[in-house]
Amino acid sequence: MAGKMVSDAKKGALFSKIMKEVAVACREGGADPNGNARLRTALEAARKASVSRDTIDRALKKAAGAGADAFEPVIYEGFTPHQVPVIVVCLTDNKNRTASQIRLLFRQGQMSSVSWMFDSVGIIEATHTDAGQDLETVAIESGAQDFSPMDPADLGSESKVGGTFYTGPADLDSVGKALLAAGWRISRSEQGYRPKAPVELDDDGKRKQVVSFLDALDEEPDVHRLYTGLD
Numbered sequence: 001m002a003g004k005m006v007s008d009a010k011k012g013a014l015f016s017k018i019m020k021e022v023a024v025a026c027r028e029g030g031a032d033p034n035g036n037a038r039l040r041t042a043l044e045a046a047r048k049a050s051v052s053r054d055t056i057d058r059a060l061k062k063a064a065g066a067g068a069d070a071f072e073p074v075i076y077e078g079f080t081p082h083q084v085p086v087i088v089v090c091l092t093d094n095k096n097r098t099a100s101q102i103r104l105l106f107r108q109g110q111m112s113s114v115s116w117m118f119d120s121v122g123i124i125e126a127t128h129t130d131a132g133q134d135l136e137t138v139a140i141e142s143g144a145q146d147f148s149p150m151d152p153a154d155l156g157s158e159s160k161v162g163g164t165f166y167t168g169p170a171d172l173d174s175v176g177k178a179l180l181a182a183g184w185r186i187s188r189s190e191q192g193y194r195p196k197a198p199v200e201l202d203d204d205g206k207r208k209q210v211v212s213f214l215d216a217l218d219e220e221p222d223v224h225r226l227y228t229g230l231d
Helices: 002-029 037-048 053-064 095-108 135-142 172-181 204-219
Strands: 072-079 085-092 118-128 146-149 161-167 185-195 223-228
Touching: 002 037, 002 053, 002 085, 002 223, 037 053, 037 172, 037 185, 072 095, 085 095, 085 204, 095 204, 118 172, 135 146, 135 161, 135 172, 161 172, 172 185, 185 223, 204 223
Parallel strands: none
Antiparallel strands: 072 085, 085 223, 118 161, 118 185, 146 161
16 A cells, blocks of 8 residues: 555656646647647657546646746756756746755755756657667758667667757757658657766766665656756
């Protein structure tokens, strides 16, 4: 029973984060997913997480009104244990509560300005059912600046290929449309941050401490995205 309660709590937190993303995506780009790449990706994430159609529809209706205005983006920066930079993007309806929780979570790290250690980029994660696709060619033809392959273990099928494509901040939508036109399925599309010089931690103990720190941040309900310099 205790295990089920923990699982249900994690599932509820995931639903909450996805619904916040749906609301903010609607506020920024409108409630029509055909013309709003961020909303399309949020709805895809909702379906993958088995969010019910009724829950999605309620979120869309709320966002079409003033519902999304309750959430404000707030960014925090700092270092994890062992000096790995991290940018924490929150969506919150109570800045004081969020600031208090983030400061508490950073007790094992250090809050400090680290944005200069990252590039501002568009980030698109996508998969294709043709495993013969060449990612470098796809990146060039779609207008992406760079790419990195997905771990095959995360694809669930040897017949698929996946990659993360990095774009200029103004090119996110055009690259996304080019990928869709070429048969790619997009699971993530957003403006974000990419580390300029990822930190390598060969010590397993240190790496576990960093991952544990990041997991604790990610489980905070107001935390929406984490961008880390961990290689």
